[in-house]
Amino acid sequence: MKIGKSNMPHLTIEYSSQNESSLDIKAITANAHKTLCQVEGINIKGIRSRSISSQNLFFGDEESYDSLIAITVLLLKEERSAYKQEIANALFESVKSHINNQKVNITVNVTNLGAYAK
Secondary structure (H helix, E strand, O other): OOOOOOEOOEEEEEEEHHHOOOOOHHHHHHHHHHHHHOOOOEOHHHOEEEEEEEOOOOOOOOOOOOEEEEEEEEEOOOOOHHHHHHHHHHHHHHHHOOOOOOOEEEEEEEEEOOOOOO
16 A cells, blocks of 8 residues: 555544653653654644543552553554554654653554544
8 A cells, every 4th residue: 555645643642640740741742743743654734633631540450550651643544554553663662762760551552533524
């Protein structure tokens, strides 16, 4: 499948509200946005990035992690798995670079946007 410039992704970063003071969410979101802008095939003018604070989060045994950063990227058009993995890896490394010895559960999910109206 040829990669075109028609992908206008929505980037959402969900994070634990209890760790807002120890994580620079604005910098994390800005860096993730910039990272996504550098991916081949992305329509830079179409990117929509935002961060959302979540409360009352629990993790497995409740001792493994102090906080959560869950990144979701919704792509407008269908793309091959390798392309999605490239995006996921780039965003994971981008966010990881902002974490200083904290136990943060970082996940990245790149998927396709369903029916969409604008």
